[in-house]
Amino acid sequence: MNPESALAKIFGKDGVSTHKAELLSYATDASQIFGTALAVVFPKDEDHIRKLIILASQRNYPLVPRGGGTALTGAVVPDNAIVVDFSRMDRIIQINVKTKEAILEPGVIVDDLNMELRQFGLYFPVIPSSHEVCTLGGMVAANAAGLHALKYGKTEDWVNGMKTIDGTGKSYTFNEKNDFIGTEGILGFITEIKVKVTPLMPHTYLTLTRCKDLPQMIGDVEELAKDSKIVSLEFLDPITSKLLKLPESYHLIAEFVGEGEDSDLMELREGASVVLGGEGYLTTADPKLSSDKMEEFLTWIKENGIPCFGHIGYGIIHPRFRDDQGELIKEMFQLVQKLGGEISGEHGIGIIKKEYLDPDRKAELKGLKYMYDPQGIINPGKVI
Amino acid sequence: MEDYEKCTLCGLCKVNCPTFQVLKNEGDSPRGKAILMKKECDDPIFFKCNLCGACKTSCPMGIDLGLKQHRAKLVEKDIQTDANKKMIENVRKYGNPFGDPDDDSDPDELYCC
Ligand SMILES: Cc1cc2nc3c(=O)[nH]c(=O)nc-3n(C[C@H](O)[C@H](O)[C@H](O)COP(=O)(O)OP(=O)(O)OC[C@H]3O[C@@H](n4cnc5c(N)ncnc54)[C@H](O)[C@@H]3O)c2cc1C
Ligand code: SF4
Ligand code: SF4
Numbered sequence: 320m321n322p323e324s325a326l327a328k329i330f331g332k333d334g335v336s337t338h339k340a341e342l343l344s345y346a347t348d349a350s351q352i353f354g355t356a357l358a359v360v361f362p363k364d365e366d367h368i369r370k371l372i373i374l375a376s377q378r379n380y381p382l383v384p385r386g387g388g389t390a391l392t393g394a395v396v397p398d399n400a401i402v403v404d405f406s407r408m409d410r411i412i413q414i415n416v417k418t419k420e421a422i423l424e425p426g427v428i429v430d431d432l433n434m435e436l437r438q439f440g441l442y443f444p445v446i447p448s449s450h451e452v453c454t455l456g457g458m459v460a461a462n463a464a465g466l467h468a469l470k471y472g473k474t475e476d477w478v479n480g481m482k483t484i485d486g487t488g489k490s491y492t493f494n495e496k497n498d499f500i501g502t503e504g505i506l507g508f509i510t511e512i513k514v515k516v517t518p519l520m521p522h523t524y525l526t527l528t529r530c531k532d533l534p535q536m537i538g539d540v541e542e543l544a545k546d547s548k549i550v551s552l553e554f555l556d557p558i559t560s561k562l563l564k565l566p567e568s569y570h571l572i573a574e575f576v577g578e579g580e581d582s583d584l585m586e587l588r589e590g591a592s593v594v595l596g597g598e599g600y601l602t603t604a605d606p607k608l609s610s611d612k613m614e615e616f617l618t619w620i621k622e623n624g625i626p627c628f629g630h631i632g633y634g635i636i637h638p639r640f641r642d643d644q645g646e647l648i649k650e651m652f653q654l655v656q657k658l659g660g661e662i663s664g665e666h667g668i669g670i671i672k673k674e675y676l677d678p679d680r681k682a683e684l685k686g687l688k689y690m691y692d693p694q695g696i697i698n699p700g701k702v703i
Numbered sequence: 704m705e706d707y708e709k710c711t712l713c714g715l716c717k718v719n720c721p722t723f724q725v726l727k728n729e730g731d732s733p734r735g736k737a738i739l740m741k742k743e744c745d746d747p748i749f750f751k752c753n754l755c756g757a758c759k760t761s762c763p764m765g766i767d768l769g770l771k772q773h774r775a776k777l778v779e780k781d782i783q784t785d786a787n788k789k790m791i792e793n794v795r796k797y798g799n800p801f802g803d804p805d806d807d808s809d810p811d812e813l814y815c816c
Contacts, residue, residue, distance in 0.1 A: 344735030351711070359729075407727050430718075452717045
């Protein structure tokens with residue numbers, strides 16, 4: 320059953336594609352897992368979404384909400400589904416300077432929001448490394464974190480309200496935290512978001528510390544994290560340090576509010592992912608560990624020769640793996656579970672971490688899924 | 704190994720792609736094109752591209768997807784748009800992409816990449 324003509328009735332000819340090459344482009348995300356898209360549609364408003372859900376529910380078409388498609392987990396990979404691309408629903412509806420809030424359509428890109436906010440001396444402080452292309456809808460659904468998570472937390476900490484439509488077509492208006500945050504689009508569609516914004520961060524400066532060994536780095540992290548002026552605390556392991564042409568030791572890059580010399584240290588940290596990718600370490604993980612378990616975790620990582628870097632001040636580590644290291648990835652997740660850590664600190668579960676999801680959380684999410692999407696048509700096969 | 708094979712499909716190159724910024728369709732983005740190359744899908748969609756090279760500049764790995772060379776290969780296989788065919792025909796015949804320079808009437812269409 321070809322959905323094209325029925326979809327064109329809702330979205331118009333320009334708002335739907337079943338062109339083979341375009342569908343192939345929508346078959347994956349940054350995880351490089353491939354599925355099959357039946358069609359892609361470009362909603363412009365809530366009405367489009369509501370009509371789409373009625374059609375999909377009548378014909379049992381699975382629907383995959385998609386923002387910038389930067390998920391590293393397979394969260395937007397369609398399994399014979401219609402991809403709902405929010406890129407054209409990208410209006411900044413309102414900026415309220417007095418209340419320091421912005422109302423947005425879900426396809427707004429975080430950098431575009433910050434460009435608009437700048438003129439009012441404001442900004443949205445959750446800035447993932449994919450900030451140039453990732454959307455607020457995707458960030459809310461994935462509960463993304465950014466470089467300054469140590470100071471500003473995650474996306475959920477900045478959501479003041481949302482409008483959503485669930486898998487039955489029912490609309491909701493929330494004024495607080497709700498089930499649609501961080502559930503990776505498996506319950507329904509986010510159609511509007513109200514976020515808090517904050518005055519532009521004052522000038523910051525960066526420092527680089529070379530640590531003698533792992534215990535010294537852990538000690539330094541503990542000390543630095545107490546500093547009230549710190550806004551980010553990143554680390555590089557010896558393998559990554561060497562690839563970045565630093566001495567082969569652990570390094571800490573700390574960012575503080577205050578006057579200090581400008582430097583290119585953050586580019587150094589941002590280069591970590593690139594140099595490791597260039598060495599064939601393409602698969603990234605994002606476990607979150609408590610500070611008292613960090614040393615044990617990083618010791619295991621080191622013993623297994625796994626390169627890593629990450630937001631150590633916030634407890635999120637990015638170990639990197641080659642394509643043929645699936646077994647090692649499994650072992651790592653088992654260790655994270657044993658240490659009581661989170662298997663995903665920021666990227667989400669998607670497809671690739673499904674089997675490691677905490678059973679209690681899985682049961683809770685299954686209950687929510689049944690409540691909001693009993694037919695199971697919204698982003699099936701993900702998370703649970 | 705060709706450069707495009709190293710592409711990690713991160714999508715960061717979409718930010719400065721003029722084609723994607725106007726059309727907002729992943730299929731028209733540099734990442735979309737990288738996917739098609741990886742999957743060996745030949746399609747005229749490669750002509751929805753200015754060959755501006757902005758994708759290389761915004762790629763953290765500096766990947767050059769080789770879109771110009773790829774397009775040349777597609778033309779050899781006669782996979783191209785009518786506009787491209789007409790443009791080549793005009794260049795060969797009149798030495799410019801737009802058509803007969805002595806034709807003073809307003810053109811209905813402009814042929815260029
Ligand atoms: C190079 C790179 C760097 C990254 N750095 C970070 C980082 O520093 N921190 C971090 O947290 N993440 C990071 N990520 C992961 C990713 O960018 C984030 O998860 C981001 O929030 C995804 O946004 P997106 O718009 O691309 O969403 P997508 O990838 O399109 O979707 C993400 C999830 O949101 C759902 N979704 C999207 N729009 C909607 C909607 N309107 N309604 C309901 N559900 C929706 C999707 O179904 C999916 O489950 C990085 C990824 C890359 C490729
Ligand atoms: S070369 Fe083509 S794909 Fe790359 S940025 Fe320019 S228009 Fe986009
Ligand atoms: S060309 Fe570079 S920026 Fe674009 S998707 Fe590939 S790796 Fe990412």
